[in-house]
Amino acid sequence: MASAYDIKVDGLCYNFTSDSTVAVTYLDINDNAEYVKGIIDIPSTIDYEGKKYAVTAISKYAFYFCRFLKSVKLPTSIRTIEDYAFSKCSALESIEVPEGVNEVGAAFTPCAYLKSIVLPSSVAKIHLFFIWSSDRMEEIVCKATTPPTFVSGDIPDSSLSKIPKEYFFRQCTLRVPKQSVEAYKNADGWKQFSKIEPYSPDEV
DSSP states (O other): OOOOOSEEETTEEEEEOSSSEEEEEOSOTTSOTTSSOEEEEOOSEEEETTEEEEEEEEOTTTTTTOTTEEEEEOOTTOOEEOTTTTTTOTTOOEEEOOTTOOEEOSTTSSOTTOOEEEEOTTOOEEETTTTTTOTTOOEEEEOOSSOOEEEOOOOSSGGGGGSOTTTGGGTSEEEEEGGGHHHHHTSTTGGGOSEEEEEOGGGO
16 A cells, blocks of 8 residues: 555645545655655645535544654644554654544654644543653643543554553653643543643643
8 A cells, every 4th residue: 555545635635534524644655755844734624626625634644754744733623633643753843633633543653853742622532652752752731621531552663562651651741721630640541640730721
């Protein structure tokens, strides 16, 4: 499997997911390095052959190994970010997942220089390995008042199996709504973070 997209619009590849929706996908899974570069802004809708489609997902391997991708703005139309969507994006230092996304896969594993992730209040499920992204991770902000459920799955990178599960959780600060600090400290998965602090909505 190499190129597998249905259409290409304004430099981005998409697969149809219904009669009215599409998912962003990869150009060539074996040679995706220069698919996108620098700063990109993913649209909430695209027009193709006179019809409008909502962009609702970032699919598996969509930006895999896009080593020149520095920053990406995700639209609020997105509902799912699948496993490995941003794996090996070595220039990516931060990302904000927009409101409306309810599930995040192991999307950022590994991203060697990723320092911060902002998760929306809408997120309900997260792949257990989403945090196994970077030993440079400094901060994760999760806006959800109820701690999202961790979902187990395959280890995205065989090298990660040699690292204690608690390793990356201990390297960065988790910041959550003030009223939810205690809930996160007692929630499965989240309680592995050694630093859990409140944030002000004005700060993010």
